[in-house]
Amino acid sequence: MQNKININIAVDVAKALSEKTLLNNVYMMDNSACGSKNQGTEQLCTFCIPGQTIRWIVYAIDLQTPVAIKDIAFIASDRQIKPAQMKENSDSNTVLPEDNPDLKIWTGIVPYMLLGHTYQYRLTLQMGNGFNSVMSLNGPALLYCGCATAYKKQTTTKIEQL
Amino acid sequence: MSQEITIIVLVDIQAAIETKSLKGNIYLMDNLRTDGSTGEGTGQLITAIDGSYWCDGSQCCDVVMNWLITGIGSLPITLPHNYYHTRSKHIEHEWIQSIKNAHLGKNTAKKETNFDTTIIEKIGTYSKLRTTPNKVMDIEIKSLNIFGEHFDSSQNTKSILNLLPPQISDITGSAVDNKVLFPAQYGTPVPIKDGWYWSATVDTSKTGLHNYTLHITLYDFVDEVWTPVELTYDAQIKVSNNPVRNGFTNAGLGLIPLMY
Amino acid sequence: MENRTIVIIAAVDIIGILASNTLKGNIYLFDNNKLMGSSGEGTENLKTKISFNPNENVVLVWNVMPLEPESFANISQITADDKYITIEKLKYPSSDVIYWKGTTIKPFDHLKYKLSITVGTSGTEYSCDLDIIGELAKDHAILIN
Numbered sequence: 248m249q250n251k252i253n254i255n256i257a258v259d260v261a262k263a264l265s266e267k268t269l270l271n272n273v274y275m276m277d278n279s280a281c282g283s284k285n286q287g288t289e290q291l292c293t294f295c296i297p298g299q300t301i302r303w304i305v306y307a308i309d310l311q312t313p314v315a316i317k318d319i320a321f322i323a324s325d326r327q328i329k330p331a332q333m334k335e336n337s338d339s340n341t342v343l344p345e346d347n348p349d350l351k352i353w354t355g356i357v358p359y360m361l362l363g364h365t366y367q368y369r370l371t372l373q374m375g376n377g378f379n380s381v382m383s384l385n386g387p388a389l390l391y392c393g394c395a396t397a398y399k400k401q402t403t404t405k406i407e408q409l
Numbered sequence: 410m411s412q413e414i415t416i417i418v419l420v421d422i423q424a425a426i427e428t429k430s431l432k433g434n435i436y437l438m439d440n441l442r443t444d445g446s447t448g449e450g451t452g453q454l455i456t457a458i459d460g461s462y463w464c465d466g467s468q469c470c471d472v473v474m475n476w477l478i479t480g481i482g483s484l485p486i487t488l489p490h491n492y493y494h495t496r497s498k499h500i501e502h503e504w505i506q507s508i509k510n511a512h513l514g515k516n517t518a519k520k521e522t523n524f525d526t527t528i529i530e531k532i533g534t535y536s537k538l539r540t541t542p543n544k545v546m547d548i549e550i551k552s553l554n555i556f557g558e559h560f561d562s563s564q565n566t567k568s569i570l571n572l573l574p575p576q577i578s579d580i581t582g583s584a585v586d587n588k589v590l591f592p593a594q595y596g597t598p599v600p601i602k603d604g605w606y607w608s609a610t611v612d613t614s615k616t617g618l619h620n621y622t623l624h625i626t627l628y629d630f631v632d633e634v635w636t637p638v639e640l641t642y643d644a645q646i647k648v649s650n651n652p653v654r655n656g657f658t659n660a661g662l663g664l665i666p667l668m669y
Numbered sequence: 670m671e672n673r674t675i676v677i678i679a680a681v682d683i684i685g686i687l688a689s690n691t692l693k694g695n696i697y698l699f700d701n702n703k704l705m706g707s708s709g710e711g712t713e714n715l716k717t718k719i720s721f722n723p724n725e726n727v728v729l730v731w732n733v734m735p736l737e738p739e740s741f742a743n744i745s746q747i748t749a750d751d752k753y754i755t756i757e758k759l760k761y762p763s764s765d766v767i768y769w770k771g772t773t774i775k776p777f778d779h780l781k782y783k784l785s786i787t788v789g790t791s792g793t794e795y796s797c798d799l800d801i802i803g804e805l806a807k808d809h810a811i812l813i814n
Contacts, residue, residue, distance in 0.1 A: 347651070353656040355665030360667065424704045438736055481700065489764065
């Protein structure tokens with residue numbers, strides 16, 4: 248089984264801060280063997296299965312601009328969520344080491360999931376420090392696809408071992 | 410925030426050449442003011458390098474520093490890198506074009522007597538650079554003024570001469586000796602034209618305040634020849650190191666907290 | 670004292686301006702006349718000193734320098750009393766890069782001007798107020814008297 252999925256998030260920081268939104272300024276891609284949906288957009292739906300490890304990594308398209316993941320929060324499925332951005336105020340200039348987004352690694356193991364159910368999450372990014380620096384996106388999701396491709400590698404290996 | 414660090418080194422070239430010192434005539438700025446750097450816009454910049462490490466102690470993220478040097482009194486760095494070459498060629502083309510237009514269907518006999526001196530005045534000659542105390546070489550650009558036009562020393566005052574931008578020739582100091590900073594040069598190896606730019610990676614396990622020395626070459630226009638003036642300046646980095654944690658659990662690897 | 674052309678550079682932290690929505694703390698101004706009396710180098714309160722020689726205008730040039738080299742910043746406007754100075758927006762030949770040029774019309778003691786900058790893709794203007802301090806050169810004073 249492909250046991251690690253990387254979700255890469257590329258951000259055009261200057262444009263996102265200029266337009267005060269992450270919509271159309273964020274490009275998400277993953278390397279899931281199941282073939283995820285909406286690659287390259289902010290509505291990426293990553294196909295995964297329980298037991299895999301997923302890692303989210305963010306990159307600024309202009310390397311000299313700052314960006315970090317501040318939060319990834321999953322949204323309860325009975326709420327109607329539109330993929331619009333929500334802005335949070337951040338006017339503190341002193342950040343405790345525990346809260347410093349640069350010191351957080353966003354990796355987790357996929358737990359039990361309902362087959363075919365889309366688990367939407369809110370991705371919050373911080374770009375620089377100041378009133379406008381924190382922005383969120385509700386579009387991306389995880390989906391338990393139940394596809395056979397993820398298991399293919401395991402079966403092939405077993406046969407070779409015999 | 411995770412980003413490549415840019416340090417802008419701005420030199421008041423004329424003042425530095427006249428006082429033969431960079432002290433008080435150099436200003437440093439980086440893009441990390443809100444991340445802890447102090448002394449922005451002064452000569453006493455201390456760049457804050459926030460490193461991070463995994464639970465096994467190994468360095469988590471790369472830290473890359475880039476230095477960009479320019480002078481007040483030089484054409485701005487927002488112009489394309491090959492601007493000097495482009496302008497040198499265009500100045501010739503503009504003059505050739507105006508000669509063509511002037512000679513179309515007109516009596517040229519009078520004009521030709523002054524031809525030689527006029528061409529040299531208008532097109533100019535290539536600049537000269539002093540490489541050793543006794544040797545001068547031609548470089549492939551013409552002297553420009555601060556408006557991007559040809560600088561003619563017989564007609565223009567020296568105050569509108571575009572001063573060639575300074576270059577960093579080396580980065581040394583205790584930070585390099587103690588293997589905190591690993592500097593290297595990148596760029597085209599042609600002096601003056603695009604110049605080199607210096608970049609360095611940092612070993613963030615070596616926390617604390619470290620000094621490094623910038624070796625800067627300024628160019629003074631003496632007797633129509635660009636003469637290098639070598640000066641040095643000390644700056645500092647402050648390295649800190651903190652452990653990384655999992656964003657979901659605030660500790661180690663765990664389950665992704667899905668909602669049902 | 671030879672008449673100088675003064676160059677003023679505004680170094681701007683583009684991301685800082687966009688994230689905090691203000692120029693304060695994110696702009697550093699410099700000129701090349703510190704030796705002749707300019708003060709406030711490296712701050713938002715640059716006071717540029719210029720010297721008026723008889724029958725000569727003083728020329729000032731303004732440029733913007735982004736701290737993030739690939740990001741966009743532009744001086745959108747410089748406003749000053751047009752009785753004392755003419756301000757023009759010009760382009761470096763063979764390029765698309767803008768610079769601003771000011772030519773003094775008559776001597777003054779103290780001129781305030783407003784520098785407006787746009788950054789990023791939004792076109793929002795951020796402004797700050799700056800000063801030019803004028804001084805008559807020795808022979809100029811004699812001429813007037």
